[in-house]
Amino acid sequence: MYNYSERLKEMQGLGVIGIGVSVVSNERPRPGQKMADAKELNIQNERGFLGAFDSKKKMTFAISVGVERRDDLWVVWTEGRNREIKTLADQASGAKTAIHSKRVPTDSTLTGEFVTKSNDRQGNGVWVISTKDGQLQMWEVAIVTVLNGGMANQHLSVQKVYVAEMYLETSRIYIFDDEFSGYADWKSLQEFLAMTVNYDLLVHISTRTKEEVEPAKLADDQAEIIWFNQAKGFGFARANGYDKNPILHRNECKEQFPAFEPGQVIRYKRIEGTHNGGAKFVGVRE
Numbered sequence: 001m002y003n004y005s006e007r008l009k010e011m012q013g014l015g016v017i018g019i020g021v022s023v024v025s026n027e028r029p030r031p032g033q034k035m036a037d038a039k040e041l042n043i044q045n046e047r048g049f050l051g052a053f054d055s056k057k058k059m060t061f062a063i064s065v066g067v068e069r070r071d072d073l074w075v076v077w078t079e080g081r082n083r084e085i086k087t088l089a090d091q092a093s094g095a096k097t098a099i100h101s102k103r104v105p106t107d108s109t110l111t112g113e114f115v116t117k118s119n120d121r122q123g124n125g126v127w128v129i130s131t132k133d134g135q136l137q138m139w140e141v142a143i144v145t146v147l148n149g150g151m152a153n154q155h156l157s158v159q160k161v162y163v164a165e166m167y168l169e170t171s172r173i174y175i176f177d178d179e180f181s182g183y184a185d186w187k188s189l190q191e192f193l194a195m196t197v198n199y200d201l202l203v204h205i206s207t208r209t210k211e212e213v214e215p216a217k218l219a220d221d222q223a224e225i226i227w228f229n230q231a232k233g234f235g236f237a238r239a240n241g242y243d244k245n246p247i248l249h250r251n252e253c254k255e256q257f258p259a260f261e262p263g264q265v266i267r268y269k270r271i272e273g274t275h276n277g278g279a280k281f282v283g284v285r286e
Contacts, residue, residue, distance in 0.1 A: 001286060002230075002259030004048045007158045011139055014130040015073045017066035017097050019141055021050055021156055024062045024103065038062060041154075047257045048156035050143075055113040055152040061143050063126055063156075064091075064101040072131045074196065075100035078123055078188075085188045088126065102126050104143050106152070114152060115145035125157070125231055131166065131193070134201045136175065138162040142231035146250070146257060155257050157230040166193070168202040176208070221267050223248075223281065228260040235260060237281065239271060246271050246279035253284045260286075 008019065022038035041050045041061075053059060065075050075098075076085050088100035104124050106114035116124035125142025140161050146153045164179035173193050175183045183189065218224060218240055226245050228235025233250035237260075248266075250258045260266065269283030 001264075002048070002257065002261075003046045004043060004156065004158060005046060007160070010160070011128065011158065014128070014132060014137065015068035015070055016128060017068065019066075019156070019158065020064040021143065022062045022064070024060050026058055026060045026105065029103070043156060047259070048158065049257070050154040050156055052148075052151040052153050055115075055147055055150055058106055058108070058114050059152075060103055060105045061116070061154070062101050062103050063141055063143065064099055065126060065128060065141060066092075066097050066099045067128070069096070069098050071196075071198070074129045075126055076129060076192075077102055077126050083186060083188060085127075085192045100126070106145065113147055115147065116143045116154075123231075129192075131197050134166050134203065136162065136164050136166050136180070136193070140229070140231050144230060144233070144257070153257075157259065159230045159259070161229055165208070166197065166202055167205040167208060168199055169205045173197060173199075173202065174205050178210075216265075218265070221269075223266050223268060225260045225262055225264045225266065227262060228258075230259050233258070237266065239268075239281075242271070242279060244278065246281055247274070248281045248284060252281055253286075258284075 020040060022040045024038045043050065067073055067075060075088050077088060078084060079086055088102060090098045091101055092099040104116055106116050108114050125140055128139040128141060130137040138161055140157070140159050142157045144155045144157045146155065162180050164175045164183070167174045177184065215238065216224060220240060223237035223239040226236045226238055228248065235248050236245040237248050238245055267285050268281045271279050272282055274280050
């Protein structure tokens with residue numbers, strides 16, 4: 001179950017000092033005025049709840065991440081369909097702690113309600129990348145909107161989306177597909193790691209061994225989370241009788257802010273077919 005304090009504590013072990021969220025002006029900021037007139041929001045519970053706001057009004061948030069200055073920790077954002085990695089400027093140049101911030105605006109939906117979005121072209125947060133001890137960890141820190149009766153419930157989502165061991169293969173970094181299935185296609189990430197990782201800390205690919213783990217048995221109304229992205233609001237889970245894992249959407253979990261972790265077992269009412277020949281979960285609860 002999602003617990004903001006526990007996840008922040010794990011990030012602090014990597015060198016993250018703290019995370020803050022503010023409401024800022026919707027107007028395009030002048031240079032150096034990204035945080036002008038900022039009103040800080042408090043985390044109200046362990047679900048990362050920031051507050052309920054009128055869903056008919058546009059809002060702009062700013063996420064600030066403070067980190068230790070070290071050569072194995074970065075705060076970045078992504079842009080475009082190919083997820084081009086862009087480094088965020090340090091807002092506290094010369095200080096002991098580096099502070100990075102990004103503005104996150106809301107956009108209107110077809111129903112006229114304003115939500116934060118996360119898709120191929122627009123992100124609603126930042127990534128914290130750690131390569132400590134030769135292990136790649138990618139945490140996404142994002143603002144997630146859950147619409148509820150004319151109100152936009154805003155949550156601070158903190159999630160470790162990717163974790164994988166990095167290996168050295170000749171003169172490049174290699175990551176196995178079963179640990180990070182999208183790495184081979186993420187060219188910008190490969191280029192970023194090639195420029196920032198100390199190859200001397202990596203072990204050779206030939207040292208890797210894989211331990212086979214027997215999948216847990218599930219009841220007919222149970223599924224095991226394979227992957228779920230809180231910021232994007234969807235993921236996949238293993239269910240009995242399905243070779244291809246059905247998709248799980250945020251809007252099928254009405255009771256609370258959906259935040260699932262790999263290996264977590266959920267319950268569902270049924271599985272339905274989708275227009276593209278796949279399958280989706282309906283009526284999900286933790």
